Amino acid sequence: MSDNGADSADRRGVGRRSVLASTAAATVFGLAGCTSLPGTGGNGNDTADVNESDIMGSGPLVEDRPKPGGTSMDDMPDLSGKLTLYLGGGEGGLYQRLIDYIDGRYPDLDILVKTDSSASLANTIIEENKGSGSRADLFLSIDAGSLGVVADSGATTALPQNVLTKVPEHYRGPKDSWVGIEGRARTIPYNTDKFSKSDIPDSIFALPDQQQFKNVMGWAPSYGAFQSFVTAMRVLDGEKKTKAWLKGMQKQGVTEYKDEFLVSNAVADGEIGAGFANHYYALRVQSQRPDAPIDLAFTKNDAGALVNVSGAEIIQGTDQKELAGNFALHLLSSEAQEFFATVTLGYPMISGVKPVGGLPPIEELQPPEIDLSKLSNVQPTLKLMREVGVL
Structure with a gap:
């Protein structure tokens, strides 16, 4: 899934969930054949047989x-x-x-x-x-x-x-x-050989202060999904608290990756113990390696629990x-x-x-109350991330 990713329903659920099944995830299909028009894609209704x-x-x-x-x-x-x-x-x-x-x-x-x-x-x-x-x-x-x-x-x-x-x-x-x-839900993928689900806090703001996460976490700050996550934090909690969180994670010795699929693979490999990524990257890892020691934890009511659409x-x-x-x-x-x-x-x-993949239903997630339209205002986020040396 590409990135650049509550309700009137019941939000009951837990802040930490161990969710991934050990079976392989679904096969991802390629494109169907199509007849393209100038400047467009699509089949122009040329595909007669569909199943x-x-x-x-x-x-x-x-x-x-x-x-x-x-x-x-x-x-x-x-x-x-x-x-x-x-x-x-x-x-x-x-x-x-x-x-x-x-x-x-x-x-x-x-x-x-x-x-x-x-x-x-x-x-x-x-x-x-x-x-x-x-x-x-x-x-x-x-x-x-x-x-x-x-x-x-x-x-x-x-x-x-x-x-x-x-x-x-x-x-x-x-x-x-x-x-x-x-x-697409923000999650904390973690290595099950290094952590149990009870080790993962239900607040994103607890991570910079816990010694157990020193030099074991990974993120992808140049990736669109991560920048949307930081934008949500900035909108919800203000620039001062967001800047403090970024600096706190830097002090924890967080490892940088190009994208969140790499973060999730690094978690599965034991290269890091936990990281920040959208939920489906761990599923993609498991689709290739069903026995990989990776699971997902969800925070609640903060930017770490953001669900974009x-x-x-x-x-x-x-x-x-x-x-x-x-x-x-x-x-x-x-x-x-x-x-x-x-x-x-x-x-x-x-x-x-x-x-x-054993994910909790979306109505059981506890995302923050935020106007998702505000995630488009990413420029102040990029400025803030540059100021603290994350970008």
């Missing part, structure tokens, strides 16, 4: 899964017409596979996909709306920050209620501007508002949510689909 297996993970973990709940695409409105979709990030191309699957289900549907980074497409939408109007009907982004930037510019229109009510309020944008389709929003001025809304609804179907769970290894947004 549900095209968007489902495989392997021991998936074979044991119950049938997903929720509403099937079979019970949703048919999709027809031309939809222009701006796809930001797309999880290294995996989202295109889901789009191709949906496109292939409906002979009267024609999806044109423009791909780029989420930030770049957000800026494109804003600039287009300042002129003659955006060419996009729907924006699909891998991070809530980009969705928030577009919404704050006035370039969105409200999503229909039948879409919004499927997702907990915490994972929806202000004024019904966007809706989460997949979640991929999401969708309808663009202001579209003449395909109903189609865009129904397509967003399809992204919250049982099939699509099972795709997000078993292929991208993310957190499903609907209660009828469970996450993989």
Whole structure:
């Protein structure tokens, strides 16, 4: 899953959870074949034969899964017409596979996909709306920050209620501007040969003060997910406390890595005892090494428990508002949510689909109360991180 990753539901749960199953995680699929248009991706509805297996993970973990709940695409409105979709990030191309699957289900549907980074497409939408109007009907982004930037510019229109009510309020944008389709949780991956779950504190701010974490932790400060985490800390707790935490971790002798998959691998290798990473990186490690001594701990009600989302929003001025809304609804179907769970290894947004790897359901997590749109304001975070020498 790419990065750059509560609610009205019950937030009961524990601050520390030992969650990973020892079975292999789901196989990650590659892209389906597609016919590209100039400046776009997508199949233009050229894929006639689609099967549900095209968007489902495989392997021991998936074979044991119950049938997903929720509403099937079979019970949703048919999709027809031309939809222009701006796809930001797309999880290294995996989202295109889901789009191709949906496109292939409906002979009267024609999806044109423009791909780029989420930030770049957000800026494109804003600039287009300042002129003659955006060419996009729907924006699909891998991070809530980009969705928030577009919404704050006035370039969105409200999503229909039948879409919004499927997702907990915490994972929806202000004024019904966007809706989460997949979640990614901040975690502390730890080596089970070095620590037990009771050793991991349920507060991120306890880590700089405990001697047991001296010279045994790792992070990836140049990575987008880590910067979103620090941004959340800055928004929630202020620059002074955030700066003190960064300095405290530096004094602990934290080891730097390029990305959070490397952090998680280092934990599994015993190179470090624990680290900071989004939840799915440990699952990816276990998909390659089922017996790796790695597990996940969750803090509670602080930036270390942040749950960011991929999401969708309808663009202001579209003449395909109903189609865009129904397509967003399809992204919250049982099939699509099972795709997000078993292929991208993310957190499903609907209660009828469970996450993989023994993860606690999203309603049991205890993320902080934060407007996820504010995670787009990363520049003060980068300035702060440079000031303390983290970057």
